[in-house]
Amino acid sequence: MAKAIQKITLDRSEDIPFDKLELSQKNVRNIKAGVSIEDLANDIALRGLLMSLNVRPVLGDNDEETGRYEVPAGGRRYRALELLIKQKRMAKTEPIPCIVKRGASTSVEDDSLAENVHRLQLHPLDQFRAFQTLHLQGLGEEEMAARYFVSVSTVRQRLRLASVSPRLLDLYANDEMKLEQVMAFSITNDHVRQEQVWDTVSRSHVREPYYIRRLLTEAAVRAADRRAVYVGVEAYEAAGGVVMRDLFEQDQGGWLQDPALLEQLVFEKLKTDAEALKAEEGWKWVDAAIDFPYGHASGLRRFYGERTELSADELARYDEVKAQYDKLDADYAKAEDYSEETETRLEELGNELDRLNDRPHVFDLEEVARGGVFVSLDASGELKIERGFVRPEDEPAGEVDDADDGDNDGNVGVATSVTGGISVNGKPVAVETQEEEDDKIRPLSDRVIEDLTAARTIALRNALASDPIMAFVAALHAFVLKTFFLYGSDSCLEVTMQSAKFGQTQGLGDTVGAKEIEQRHEAWGHDLPKTPAELWDYLVALDEASRQALFAHCVSLSLNAVVQPWNRRPAAIAHAEQLARSIGFDMVDAGWTPTVDNYLGRVTKAHILQAVREAKGEQSAQLIDHLKKPDMAREAARLLEGSGWLPEPLRLAVDETPAVQSNDDAAELVGDNVVEGADADLPAFLAEDADSEDAASEGAEVEEHRHLDPAE
Incomplete structure (x- = not known):
């Protein structure tokens, strides 16, 4: 006969006054966690008690119930109810829903542990x-x-x-x-x-x-x-x-x-700001764009305003503030303790001196009537206003040099669309043909090399400007070549003060070198006399250090290390390498880093993987080799950040020339060997023949170089 299955009976619920309950000391929860007792009390006050307390009768000497109950499970709820009573928000005799467990087969600790362990957290x-x-x-x-x-x-x-x-x-x-x-x-x-x-x-x-x-x-x-x-x-x-x-x-x-x-809102706001500037200051034209290509003012005459003179009251105030600043600064230098009050006062006086010194520039009204302004956005989103440019057609009759006719490099008017003297974002966007993506590492495109070397030229110009001694040597080198070496006059300096234009290379104006060049040029433009007739006396009276700095700045602007498909100039590029080594120039120190815009998004996947492999190793290259090109370029930019990796056109060629040469060795370099030996210092991207799938095209390029050699 089958044994009957014993039915389970559950403990009954009873309402027990709170003052009949006491907290069991056998509760396994001793470490505070979760919602605080105060927060739990507030929640009970809001919605009531959602879960009954688990209690056991307190037994007397004869195992008889005493009428009191201990709470082994639900201790936090008990303390929350106790707090509500202390706050007089609940009566101490308030009935509390409880599950009363009598004659249990499990211990108090067992029940307390089960209640906490079996509780499943909400997903x-x-x-x-x-x-x-x-x-x-x-x-x-x-x-x-x-x-x-x-x-x-x-x-x-x-x-x-x-x-x-x-x-x-x-x-x-x-x-x-x-x-x-x-x-x-x-x-x-x-x-x-x-x-x-x-x-x-x-x-x-x-x-x-x-x-x-x-x-x-x-x-x-x-x-x-x-x-x-x-x-x-x-x-x-x-x-x-x-x-x-x-x-x-x-x-x-x-x-x-x-x-x-967003672009629509930018153009509308730029147009409004340009119109307001033109009406307020009286310029003949205002060109506005989010950004202009580097060298956008090429072919335009630049004139500068003169800073307004201080009035008698302003001059007296300046002298007074300067005296206060100097005295306080001298006294503070002798003091041994730090004084926040003194530091604050010095800062206030310094700011006032800066306000007095920072006076607006006033432009000649006749020049303003024929001149214009470029308005764009700087990196911080503020308006960048470049004032004082005159187009050749706006110059007074007879003042335009015939030799300059048409020599505007196509930049004048290209980036503008004139409507009543206002143009907004009229510059053309160059479309670059993408290389076919495959696994073969092909030579970099001519356009990529040109843009990379343009960026290097800007940075190298900036570095040369900070080294007046080497600027003198570079200029002297060019002069001596032209004087004594009839067939060896190649130099990276265009000492006739011609300056290469980089209008097609996007983003050059935002580089560190370009910004420093622009600031330096602007500062000299304000200091120099307004007419050429006054220039000689100005230069003669200039102190030696300032004269050297001005000389270095002018010489640096003539430097041209751009490699173009129609103008490779191997000897001049080799000289640029020598000059870069002499001044300790490096593109990493100049702030260049590979990004999607300036390199990685413009070359093939094979080039991208090669860059990551060279900088981070094969394992890093394998992490991204399955990605599509846009994603690969972005991930490569992240991996290469801070690595110091440079593409071949930006690397400094290794100088294999011995550090010390005898007189006899040096003598062997004189004459025709000077030109023939120049190839030894060429960068790899110029010294080696580029791979090509078209043999006829490769042969034509070799023939072109053959024709260039005698001229070089």
């Missing part, structure tokens, strides 16, 4: 969705934060996570996606785009959150971009633009999702 996704449901029911973010004892930002984060594509949330619920990946997807509300990016990353080896964020924002514009700063994020949003925000990491203001709208 984060259930929590996110619950917050979303409460929000849809009308509960505000601040109220939810108060109810659940979290910050408002935490509530916003959970609501944002709940708004991610349901398909991706299902993957997260099934442990096919990590929480960090869901957080990365939350920066946009576009479910279609979220799913597209997931389909992309799920097929690749790179699934890191940073990569997901990069793909989601690749078509957006950062709020720190100069265009966004200029227009203002508030104005962009007021025009209907959407800003993507990352609630989980620093995003520097987020990403503007509509670049076309």
